Amino acid sequence: MALVWRKLLSTLNTQPLNSSLFLYGHPLVRCCSSYVSQMRYLTVLKEDDDACSKAQASGKFLLFHNLAPLLQKEGHEGYSAPLFAAADVKGILGKLGQSDNILETSVLIGYSQDSETQFALDLGILEMNDLDHHFCGTFVELRKAFFLLRRQDIPLVFRSQALLRWHQTHQYCSQSGKPTERNRAGSQRICKSNGNIYYPQMAPVVISLVSDGTRCLLARQKSFPKGLYSALAGFCDIGETVEETVRREVAEEVGLEIESLWYTGSQHWPFPNSSLMIACHASVSAEKSQITINDQELEDARWFTADEIKRALERKKLPREQEAGVIPIWVPPRTAIANQLIQEWINKQSK
Numbered sequence: 001m002a003l004v005w006r007k008l009l010s011t012l013n014t015q016p017l018n019s020s021l022f023l024y025g026h027p028l029v030r031c032c033s034s035y036v037s038q039m040r041y042l043t044v045l046k047e048d049d050d051a052c053s054k055a056q057a058s059g060k061f062l063l064f065h066n067l068a069p070l071l072q073k074e075g076h077e078g079y080s081a082p083l084f085a086a087a088d089v090k091g092i093l094g095k096l097g098q099s100d101n102i103l104e105t106s107v108l109i110g111y112s113q114d115s116e117t118q119f120a121l122d123l124g125i126l127e128m129n130d131l132d133h134h135f136c137g138t139f140v141e142l143r144k145a146f147f148l149l150r151r152q153d154i155p156l157v158f159r160s161q162a163l164l165r166w167h168q169t170h171q172y173c174s175q176s177g178k179p180t181e182r183n184r185a186g187s188q189r190i191c192k193s194n195g196n197i198y199y200p201q202m203a204p205v206v207i208s209l210v211s212d213g214t215r216c217l218l219a220r221q222k223s224f225p226k227g228l229y230s231a232l233a234g235f236c237d238i239g240e241t242v243e244e245t246v247r248r249e250v251a252e253e254v255g256l257e258i259e260s261l262w263y264t265g266s267q268h269w270p271f272p273n274s275s276l277m278i279a280c281h282a283s284v285s286a287e288k289s290q291i292t293i294n295d296q297e298l299e300d301a302r303w304f305t306a307d308e309i310k311r312a313l314e315r316k317k318l319p320r321e322q323e324a325g326v327i328p329i330w331v332p333p334r335t336a337i338a339n340q341l342i343q344e345w346i347n348k349q350s351k
């Protein structure tokens with residue numbers, strides 16, 4: 001396989017490459033299914049700075065300002081995170097008296113269905129108000145953007161912000177203390193003094209919805225917005241398996257011993273830093289379902305019936321009761337994997 005890639009890269013270095021389409025049309029990339037071709041194309045861009053540079057010249061850019069994504073209003077659908085053509089970004093940078101070299105600081109984030117190579121660019125060195133005006137949008141802090149954005153735009157925005165932030169916070173080699181240099185795609189950083197290569201990192205976190213057969217357990221931390229309850233979550237300790245983390249976190253946080261668990265899905269989560277949320281259902285026996293809350297970590301934890309959960313899922317925004325002093329229970333939005341777990345549990349109860 002390494003030989004195949006070397007051949008492909010040497011072809012690239014000897015032939016003019018006017019656009020990323022040339023590379024995408026290469027027999028080694030073209031011969032496969034569309035998904036395989038896309039993945040191979042992205043791999044080449046990560047390994048070859050020149051190829052990536054050329055793809056940047058005709059790519060599409062998701063914009064950030066000090067890690068806040070640019071949002072545009074999209075009628076009734078909420079807000080979108082638009083991608084701008086390289087030529088448009090360069091034109092606006094020119095109007096603002098900024099060199100377009102800044103495009104080189106962008107990071108590779110994907111390849112779209114419309115055959116566009118996608119990059120994320122942080123324009124934090126420029127005045128935000130000027131950018132808002134020229135790009136016809138608003139830079140919004142990520143936590144707020146999460147509640148505003150169309151569901152389909154969230155994964156790319158999360159991934160982009162995580163990669164941009166990783167570069168901002170990993171500029172030095174932890175062994176030599178010297179500055180590291182990034183490759184053009186931004187998929188790694190290298191310390192030239194000792195050859196250490198650093199790759200973007202995520203912390204694995206398990207999130208488990210515990211059930212005793214007829215009820216499910218949700219909890220809240222003091223820092224959560226009023227009335228919000230979620231599934232139990234916790235960072236994996238080094239050396240732990242997912243199963244061990246679920247078992248430990250449930251024991252630590254609510255004093256229960258789980259009997260079984262099964263994996264259901266995962267999600268990249270950028271708060272407070274890049275995490276890989278690994279979602280599981282877990283069960284405890286109804287006879288051993290007495291909760292003892294760890295009040296260092298949780299403010300409350302309770303068992304909820306299916307009817308209570310259905311009402312919480314239906315609650316789109318905080319209703320009037322709150323004004324009357326009653327705080328209604330609500331759960332994370334559909335864009336959070338906690339919601340998927342809760343929805344799956346309800347679907348199972350209904351069967």
Ligand SMILES: NC(=O)C1=CN([C@@H]2O[C@H](COP(=O)(O)OP(=O)(O)OC[C@H]3O[C@@H](n4cnc5c(N)ncnc54)[C@H](OP(=O)(O)O)[C@@H]3O)[C@@H](O)[C@H]2O)C=CC1
Nearest residue numbers: 203205207230233234235269271272277332336337338339
């Ligand atoms: N997407 C979703 O649906 C949901 C996502 N989440 C996310 O799950 C994550 C974990 O939940 P939480 O209950 O807070 O986790 P934990 O129960 O593990 O408690 C958090 C504490 O763990 C310690 N810790 C250990 N490793 C790390 C690490 N790599 N990064 C940060 N802290 C670490 C810190 O303690 P100390 O500061 O004392 O060192 C921190 O305060 C949160 O980031 C939260 O945003 C939670 C619910 C739903």
Ligand SMILES: [Mg+2]
Nearest residue numbers: 232233234297
């Ligand atoms: Mg926790």
